[in-house]
Amino acid sequence: xxxxxxxxxxxxxxxxxxxxxLLASGLTLTFGIMDFVNLAHGSFYMVGAFxxxxxxxxxxxxxxxxxxxxxxxxxVGLATEWIVIRNLYPRDHLDHVLATFGLxxxxxxxxxxxxGPAGIVVPLPAWLDGQVTLPGDxxxxxxxxxxxxxxxxxxxxxxxxxxxxxxxxxxxxGASNRTMVGALGIDIKTLFSGVFALGAVLAGIAGxxxxxxxxxxxxxxxxxxxxxxxxxxxxxIGSMKGAFAAALLIGLIxxxxxxxxxxxxxxxxxxxxxxxxxxxxxxxxxxxLMAVILAVRPQGLFPPxxx
Amino acid sequence: xxxxxxxxxQSAQSEANTAARRSRRLPPSTLIMAAGLLFxxxxxxxxxxxxxxxxxxxxxxLTILSIAAVSLNLVLGYGGLxxxxxxxxxxxGAYAVGIPVHHAINGEFESIATTNGLxxxxxxxxxxxxxxxxxxxxxxxxxxxxxxxxxxxxxxxVFFAIVSIETYGGDxxxxxxxxxxxxxxxxxxxxxxxAVCFVSLLLALYLVHRIVNSRFGMVIRAAKGNEERIRxxxxxxxxxxxxxxxxxxxxxxxxxxxxxxxxxFISPEMMDWTRSGELMFMVxxxxxxxxxxxxxxxxxxxxxxxxxxxxxxxxxxxxxxMLILAVLFVRGGISxxxxxxxxxxxxx
Numbered sequence: 001x002x003x004x005x006x007x008x009x010x011x012x013x014x015x016x017x018x019x020x021x022l023l024a025s026g027l028t029l030t031f032g033i034m035d036f037v038n039l040a041h042g043s044f045y046m047v048g049a050f051x052x053x054x055x056x057x058x059x060x061x062x063x064x065x066x067x068x069x070x071x072x073x074x075x076v077g078l079a080t081e082w083i084v085i086r087n088l089y090p091r092d093h094l095d096h097v098l099a100t101f102g103l104x105x106x107x108x109x110x111x112x113x114x115x116g117p118a119g120i121v122v123p124l125p126a127w128l129d130g131q132v133t134l135p136g137d138x139x140x141x142x143x144x145x146x147x148x149x150x151x152x153x154x155x156x157x158x159x160x161x162x163x164x165x166x167x168x169x170x171x172x173x174g175a176s177n178r179t180m181v182g183a184l185g186i187d188i189k190t191l192f193s194g195v196f197a198l199g200a201v202l203a204g205i206a207g208x209x210x211x212x213x214x215x216x217x218x219x220x221x222x223x224x225x226x227x228x229x230x231x232x233x234x235x236x237i238g239s240m241k242g243a244f245a246a247a248l249l250i251g252l253i254x255x256x257x258x259x260x261x262x263x264x265x266x267x268x269x270x271x272x273x274x275x276x277x278x279x280x281x282x283x284x285x286x287x288x289l290m291a292v293i294l295a296v297r298p299q300g301l302f303p304p305x306x307x
Numbered sequence: 308x309x310x311x312x313x314x315x316x317q318s319a320q321s322e323a324n325t326a327a328r329r330s331r332r333l334p335p336s337t338l339i340m341a342a343g344l345l346f347x348x349x350x351x352x353x354x355x356x357x358x359x360x361x362x363x364x365x366x367x368x369l370t371i372l373s374i375a376a377v378s379l380n381l382v383l384g385y386g387g388l389x390x391x392x393x394x395x396x397x398x399x400g401a402y403a404v405g406i407p408v409h410h411a412i413n414g415e416f417e418s419i420a421t422t423n424g425l426x427x428x429x430x431x432x433x434x435x436x437x438x439x440x441x442x443x444x445x446x447x448x449x450x451x452x453x454x455x456x457x458x459x460x461x462x463x464x465v466f467f468a469i470v471s472i473e474t475y476g477g478d479x480x481x482x483x484x485x486x487x488x489x490x491x492x493x494x495x496x497x498x499x500x501x502a503v504c505f506v507s508l509l510l511a512l513y514l515v516h517r518i519v520n521s522r523f524g525m526v527i528r529a530a531k532g533n534e535e536r537i538r539x540x541x542x543x544x545x546x547x548x549x550x551x552x553x554x555x556x557x558x559x560x561x562x563x564x565x566x567x568x569x570x571x572f573i574s575p576e577m578m579d580w581t582r583s584g585e586l587m588f589m590v591x592x593x594x595x596x597x598x599x600x601x602x603x604x605x606x607x608x609x610x611x612x613x614x615x616x617x618x619x620x621x622x623x624x625x626x627x628x629m630l631i632l633a634v635l636f637v638r639g640g641i642s643x644x645x646x647x648x649x650x651x652x653x654x655x
Contacts (some may be wrong), residue, residue: 028332031452037452037455037456039584048422051420062358074325084631084635087635090634091634093389093451093452093455094389096457097389097391097455097584097587098584098587098588098591098630098633098634099630099631099634099635100632101581101584101630102626102627102628102629102630103589103627103631103632104581104627105623105624105626105627106623106624106627106628106631108623109621109623109624110624112621113624130611139433146476151380217572217634220578222581225459226459226463226513228455228582229456229459229460232456233453233456233457233460237453237456238527256639276472276473278470278471279471279473280468280470280472283464283467283468283470283471284464284467284468287461287463287464288461288464290457291445291461293446294445294449294457295445295448298448298449298453
């Protein structure tokens with residue numbers, strides 16, 4: 001196994017982990033504070049990617065595309081909360097799941113009506129499109145490195161927001177006792193809308209960041225949202241710290257499994273058997289990990305203390 | 308939707324009332340079921356003999372999906388366990404037909420290579436029972452939203468596992484070149500296939516009816532209402548639920564084996580988590596916790612799919628909107644609505 005390939009895959013895993021964190025943080029925020037399960041969270045990921053694609057072509061710059069798309073995704077998030085989600089808070093989880101499943105269908109079809117059935121590849125500016133050489137002669141795509149940096153910055157910002165600002169204090173207070181926060185004169189409805197929009201924006205940013213690598217496509221959120229669920233299950237639903245740790249863990253394990261599992265299997269079995277078994281096992285790896293962790297700790301690695 | 312049934316006392320009382328009324332006249336839900344089954348027994352063969360084979364195939368799909376929905380209803384409606392991974396059972400059941408047939412035609416794996424339906428069906432049921440036992444043992448340690456997400460994740464695990472196995476077509480799916488061979492009957496005849504599916508649906512309904520009215524089913528339903536109390540009474544709720552989950556999974560696997568024989572083409576797409584969502588939609592729309600509700604839900608689902616997809620390629624949009632509206636405004640599904648409409652007094 002070649003060392004530079006190993007480091008490159010490590011960075012790829014980190015990059016996937018960062019994207020997963022952007023998705024999972026929104027999920028865990030809305031669940032933690034509002035006790036709301038949002039299957040349609042992946043739709044914001046998709047909507048973000050498509051809006052960013054259109055704006056990138058309109059302005060001719062990916063960076064402007066992202067910056068202008070963020071407020072638009074926030075508006076989509078607020079509108080969704082206002083029209084549908086708000087009415088669901090008092091309902092049980094089953095209702096949340098069904099209604100947001102309906103939302104997914106609505107979003108997927110609306111995107112298909114607006115942007116057509118084909119995916120859109122988002123072009124990168126030249127300075128992001130190349131590769132950089134890192135210490136140790138490791139060549140890594142510039143853009144992926146930028147995703148990692150941007151994600152870490154956002155994670156840092158989120159940490160500051162939740163732990164060191166007044167808004168963050170309200171969020172934490174809301175997560176431990178909603179009724180009491182309301183009784184203390186905080187406009188809980190506005191707080192909920194704000195947190196929901198924040199989650200939507202985070203998911204949207206993840207979608208914008210991935211769109212130059214894969215492409216903006218219909219249903220792109222439906223696959224990754226399950227992985228984001230696995231992340232928050234492993235991390236402990238409602239826990240920000242857990243979401244971060246589990247996202248990186250899942251990103252790394254998934255990427256490393258896909259790249260190196262066949263080599264590991266070849267040590268113990270024939271190469272033919274290894275080549276058949278490895279893809280299947282590596283596709284299942286994160287779910288097996290989830291099962292093992294749940295068997296030991298049903299509440300996840302970092303369950304929130306007060307619930 | 309659980310609130311309606313949650314207070315156990317009320318529900319028990321309403322059951323007592325229903326029982327009292329039953330001596331005089333049948334409750335509307337029983338009448339609807341009788342009418343529905345009569346319809347399914349008469350109309351599809353009639354469609355076939357009048358040359359509308361297309362409609363027979365729609366009804367065949369309906370009965371198969373109904374069996375899957377009925378099986379999901381056992382855990383979701385009666386047990387309150389929101390399983391979001393039931394499409395995986397459907398898929399596993401179908402592949403339990405597809406894989407042996409594939410080997411029977413293309414060689415390798417002599418031990419399972421057969422087109423014998425008497426092997427396929429126990430295989431489908433057995434594999435699903437085992438899968439349900441393992442995943443259920445883990446998922447059932449958790450509650451509520453955890454359970455939803457974990458069953459979903461396990462379903463997705465099976466999806467990705469099948470996608471990554473190139474031998475069985477991976478993403479592209481697998482064509483079943485020969486249907487399961489059964490003694491005395493041929494599934495190649497569409498009418499015979501329908502008859503098999505219809506009888507299977509009857510058996511599934513009967514089985515679920517017997518289960519929920521047995522002592523076992525009583526514990527399952529009671530654990531939904533108040534788990535603490537059931538534990539205090541000395542029942543191991545976990546074990547009961549696990550068994551219910553295994554029964555439900557096996558039944559859904561059987562439906563999967565039928566589905567494989569019906570479509571003769573299977574792909575991982577049929578166990579995508581959105582398929583599980585559709586199954587849940589059928590159960591909830593039809594009325595969770597009512598025996599015939601899932602069949603009604605499946606009928607509405609297929610009708611919407613057929614009618615709206617003729618009308619527009621964007622049929623998912625009205626479908627999604629309907630789903631949201633149904634959750635927001637319709638309680639108790641079609642069965643509950645029909646009960647209210649037909650004047651059965653409910654206590655809630």
